[in-house]
Amino acid sequence: MNDLLKQIHEEASVFLGKGQVAQYIPALATVDPMQFGIAICDANGKTYSYGDAETPFSIQSISKVFSLTLAMHMHGDEIWHRVGREPSGLPFNSLVQLEHEQGIPRNPFINAGALVISDMVESSFASPELAVRDFVRTLSGNSEIRIDRKIAESEYAHRARNAAMAYLMQSFENFNNDVEKVLMNYFSTCALKMTCVELAKSFSYLANKGVNITNQQRILTERQTKQVNALMATSGLYDEAGRFAFEVGLPGKSGVGGGIVAIVPGVLSVCVWSPALNATGNSLVGVEAMKILTNHIDWSVY
Numbered sequence: 001m002n003d004l005l006k007q008i009h010e011e012a013s014v015f016l017g018k019g020q021v022a023q024y025i026p027a028l029a030t031v032d033p034m035q036f037g038i039a040i041c042d043a044n045g046k047t048y049s050y051g052d053a054e055t056p057f058s059i060q061s062i063s064k065v066f067s068l069t070l071a072m073h074m075h076g077d078e079i080w081h082r083v084g085r086e087p088s089g090l091p092f093n094s095l096v097q098l099e100h101e102q103g104i105p106r107n108p109f110i111n112a113g114a115l116v117i118s119d120m121v122e123s124s125f126a127s128p129e130l131a132v133r134d135f136v137r138t139l140s141g142n143s144e145i146r147i148d149r150k151i152a153e154s155e156y157a158h159r160a161r162n163a164a165m166a167y168l169m170q171s172f173e174n175f176n177n178d179v180e181k182v183l184m185n186y187f188s189t190c191a192l193k194m195t196c197v198e199l200a201k202s203f204s205y206l207a208n209k210g211v212n213i214t215n216q217q218r219i220l221t222e223r224q225t226k227q228v229n230a231l232m233a234t235s236g237l238y239d240e241a242g243r244f245a246f247e248v249g250l251p252g253k254s255g256v257g258g259g260i261v262a263i264v265p266g267v268l269s270v271c272v273w274s275p276a277l278n279a280t281g282n283s284l285v286g287v288e289a290m291k292i293l294t295n296h297i298d299w300s301v302y
């Protein structure tokens, strides 16, 4: 496995220097784009890694999977009255569908959907951002994981688009809590900093029928696990989800910090990170590395 990761790293490194680090969050715009790490957590909980796999980075939208998991715990199938399960085919921060569809976002992974999920998490916990932080601490086994306040505040200061979505949903009565409070908590969970190794470990429950491989804790039921993986496969990479399914063939979730996590059910969870993004806001090197990985080994859910 170590040789395989080294080979993938070498092959995908030719794409380093292409793409652009996220500019719309000023605190992310200064990250060194040449970093690149990869980590795998296998079915026995053993981890393998190569490159910058122990460098913490801003997980951004990867956090939407953790928030969704917590909301599924607390609210069960009720969630699906307030958010859909269809791919949007549009950029993650698009507003256009939201008015047409009466304030019901297409899925939990576009920003509007994640904001509704954050609103649900807000209703369930006294300190929602700490609930998500503590959840990833348990999942990864690292009690030092923290929120980068500078990044969260930088995003809050530039919140106009996300605020517009949240207020629009409030106007359709699909928002229960104070919008500004939910926005701050949403940005704080996006600003969690984790490494590739920690993310590969944290996602092991999605590769293991809902049970965290490291501590054998049940996180989701088998049915819910299947549902989260299906949503990741159809919507995890926004308007690149179709191409990712076609070329990689795994459920995946990306973030504008440059991380991508993917699941091979029953086999492993993998995380790649390289900060420069392609035009759809997904890690350019990360997508290439996932393609190389699945070309080397015939892993696909299709």
Ligand SMILES: NC(=O)CC[C@H](N)C(=O)O
Residues within 6 Å of the ligand: 059, 060, 061, 062, 092, 093, 111, 155, 162, 187, 190, 254, 255, 256, 257, 281
């Ligand atoms: N795709 C992403 O990672 C987007 C998350 C980012 N926090 C935002 O709301 O814009």
